[in-house]
Amino acid sequence: MLKPKMTPTRELVSLDGTWRFDLDSRLGQRPWEAPLDTSLEAAVPASYNDLFVDEEIRNHVGWAYYQRMVQVPRGWGAERIYLRFDAATHAAKVYVDDVFVGEHVGGYTPFAIDVTDHVDAGQPFRLTVAVSGDLTNETIPPGKIEVGMTGRQSQTYFHDFYNYAGLARSVWLCTTPHDRIEDVVVTTDYEGADGAVTYRADVAGSGSGAVRVSLADADGAVVAEATGASGVLSVTDVTLWKPGSAYLYDLTVELLDGDAVIDSYTLPVGVRTVEVRGTQFLINGERFYFTGFGKHEDTPVRGKGHDDAYMVHDFHLMDWIGANSFRTSHYPYAEEVLEFADRHGIVVIDETAAVGLNMGVVGGMSGTPPFPTFSEQYANDITQAAHAQHIRELITRDRNHPSVVMWCLANEPASNEDGAREYFEPLVTLARELDPTRPMAYALVMFATFENDQCIDLFDVVCMNRYYGWYVASGDLATAEMYLAGDIKGWIERTGKPIMMTEYGADTMEGLHSVHTQVWTEEYQRDYLEMNHRVFDRFPEFVGEQIWNFADFATTNAIHRVGGNKKGVFTRDRRPKSVAFDLRKRWTGLAGRKPGTDASGQG
Numbered sequence: 396m397l398k399p400k401m402t403p404t405r406e407l408v409s410l411d412g413t414w415r416f417d418l419d420s421r422l423g424q425r426p427w428e429a430p431l432d433t434s435l436e437a438a439v440p441a442s443y444n445d446l447f448v449d450e451e452i453r454n455h456v457g458w459a460y461y462q463r464m465v466q467v468p469r470g471w472g473a474e475r476i477y478l479r480f481d482a483a484t485h486a487a488k489v490y491v492d493d494v495f496v497g498e499h500v501g502g503y504t505p506f507a508i509d510v511t512d513h514v515d516a517g518q519p520f521r522l523t524v525a526v527s528g529d530l531t532n533e534t535i536p537p538g539k540i541e542v543g544m545t546g547r548q549s550q551t552y553f554h555d556f557y558n559y560a561g562l563a564r565s566v567w568l569c570t571t572p573h574d575r576i577e578d579v580v581v582t583t584d585y586e587g588a589d590g591a592v593t594y595r596a597d598v599a600g601s602g603s604g605a606v607r608v609s610l611a612d613a614d615g616a617v618v619a620e621a622t623g624a625s626g627v628l629s630v631t632d633v634t635l636w637k638p639g640s641a642y643l644y645d646l647t648v649e650l651l652d653g654d655a656v657i658d659s660y661t662l663p664v665g666v667r668t669v670e671v672r673g674t675q676f677l678i679n680g681e682r683f684y685f686t687g688f689g690k691h692e693d694t695p696v697r698g699k700g701h702d703d704a705y706m707v708h709d710f711h712l713m714d715w716i717g718a719n720s721f722r723t724s725h726y727p728y729a730e731e732v733l734e735f736a737d738r739h740g741i742v743v744i745d746e747t748a749a750v751g752l753n754m755g756v757v758g759g760m761s762g763t764p765p766f767p768t769f770s771e772q773y774a775n776d777i778t779q780a781a782h783a784q785h786i787r788e789l790i791t792r793d794r795n796h797p798s799v800v801m802w803c804l805a806n807e808p809a810s811n812e813d814g815a816r817e818y819f820e821p822l823v824t825l826a827r828e829l830d831p832t833r834p835m836a837y838a839l840v841m842f843a844t845f846e847n848d849q850c851i852d853l854f855d856v857v858c859m860n861r862y863y864g865w866y867v868a869s870g871d872l873a874t875a876e877m878y879l880a881g882d883i884k885g886w887i888e889r890t891g892k893p894i895m896m897t898e899y900g901a902d903t904m905e906g907l908h909s910v911h912t913q914v915w916t917e918e919y920q921r922d923y924l925e926m927n928h929r930v931f932d933r934f935p936e937f938v939g940e941q942i943w944n945f946a947d948f949a950t951t952n953a954i955h956r957v958g959g960n961k962k963g964v965f966t967r968d969r970r971p972k973s974v975a976f977d978l979r980k981r982w983t984g985l986a987g988r989k990p991g992t993d994a995s996g997q998g
């Protein structure tokens with residue numbers, strides 16, 4: 396799906412700002428048919444939960460209504476007009492005046508609704524959006540709604556981060572011509588100094604126009620041209636997109652009627668390759684070592700609301716500390732984030748919202764599920780279909796980003812349980828059909844061992860989430876070190892695939908110190924990470940380290956969460972804990988090389 400933007404043939408109006416807001420339980424029947432009877436206003440983009448001082452709103456189960464008036468520009472009479480929601484978490488129903496115009500399920504991918512027949516150029520309309528943050532075993536991510544002793548509904552779920560809901564990303568009113576470019580797909584390759592950009596333009600409307608494409612370099616000079624809805628553009632003396640050294644071309648796709656340009660859209664393109672060969676992860680044929688973090692979209696007050704200021708600051712903190720990559724744990728992030736990574740050469744592991752497909756986590760440290768994860772009761776055919784739809788929407792949104800080097804199809808699923816393989820095999824097939832160029836992974840839960848995991852051979856890279864020295868062997872780093880080394884060795888022997896750590900971390904209360912080995916102190920976070928790194932550096936098959944987490948983040952109420960998850964290297968307001976300075980020493984200057992190795996990857 397193309398991100399809306401201004402082009403010579405397209406316009407858009409931002410609908411961000413404050414909208415009328417209230418909960419379904421406080422509004423009458425069919426609230427979209429009149430101005431919402433409320434004095435509340437919610438900021439868009441932002442999750443609604445932390446905006447107000449109101450527990451009922453914060454923990455609401457059910458629909459919440461957003462509403463505003465929208466003025467359609469008067470020059471739009473001949474255009475196709477659509478609404479574009481960058482995200483509505485987790486489900487939305489949209490009304491124009493009294494009329495229901497469309498809906499979407501899935502909280503982190505965009506959707507568009509054609510409203511050409513419902514609005515008039517030069518006239519205002521009332522836009523109402525109902526948003527639901529509810530999670531059940533048939534949504535991705537899954538959750539459970541229960542009615543407790545008080546008679547109130549409450550939402551539980553199988554991940555620790557707070558289930559923020561609402562219009563957390565921008566909303567737009569946009570135009571395209573009726574005959575239009577609907578989508579563009581590019582893949583890139585190179586041989587020696589010659590680059591190749593393979594493109595396909597999907598056209599919608601009457602279907603009669605011809606397609607013309609041109610590729611311009613960063614100075615705006617056209618370096619290749621072609622006609623036809625698909626083809627290959629050759630780029631002599633290509634400048635590659637590299638981690639830490641981004642270079643983007645601009646691909647302009649035009650739909651023509653004779654000589655007249657009916658539609659025009661420009662897409663940034665980075666030429667690079669990604670490949671897994673043996674135990675190596677290669678970008679442009681060179682061994683790449685991931686340094687960085689699992690992150691969250693999470694800030695005070697906004698919740699999961701996208702914020703350009705935090706985005707820019709987070710990228711600069713990553714640069715300062717020497718991080719060359721991050722994982723979009725545990726859901727697709729705002730498109731602005733991927734565009735920024737494209738422009739600045741940061742490498743992204745792009746993850747679906749499938750977190751919590753694991754009944755084992757309910758069993759605590761025993762990992763014993765109360766009932767099988769892959770069963771009618773929990774992850775069933777409907778869940779799998781929802782997961783497939785998420786994969787479709789993620790890959791079709793993000794496949795043109797050079798920064799994205801791998802898809803992560805799930806976080807910590809019960810890949811050790813029966814039924815996991817049957818559940819995942821068709822999803823991997825689907826993902827590979829949608830994108831045959833990028834490696835696939837899932838982040839492995841600690842209960843899924845090299846002895847009992849049932850899925851790893853379907854995937855390309857072993858991504859381990861491991862907490863030795865925290866949840867296992869808490870406070871005993873000597874024992875933790877032995878467990879960790881044995882675990883990594885086991886995976887190497889079993890798979891012969893590249894291995895990386897996608898999560899390891901220790902909750903740390905900033906300002907807490909001790910001369911003794913004490914969990915939660917800043918010294919323990921340092922010693923814990925040092926121990927992990929000592930082990931990683933022993934294994935040539937090890938291709939990366941992403942610490943859990945970049946910053947502290949909001950969680951549900953839980954007795955082991957003191958004001959949220961505190962495994963951040965930065966606090967929630969982005970102040971460094973002391974370990975940040977140690978990491979900076981380890982990571983800066985590596986330029987994608989494994990610590991202790993030279994440019995050829997030799998130790």
Ligand code: BDP
Nearest residue numbers: 554555806807860898960962
């Ligand atoms: C892992 C999860 C992550 C949690 C982390 C933790 O993947 O979402 O936040 O544990 O407990 O299992 O800190």
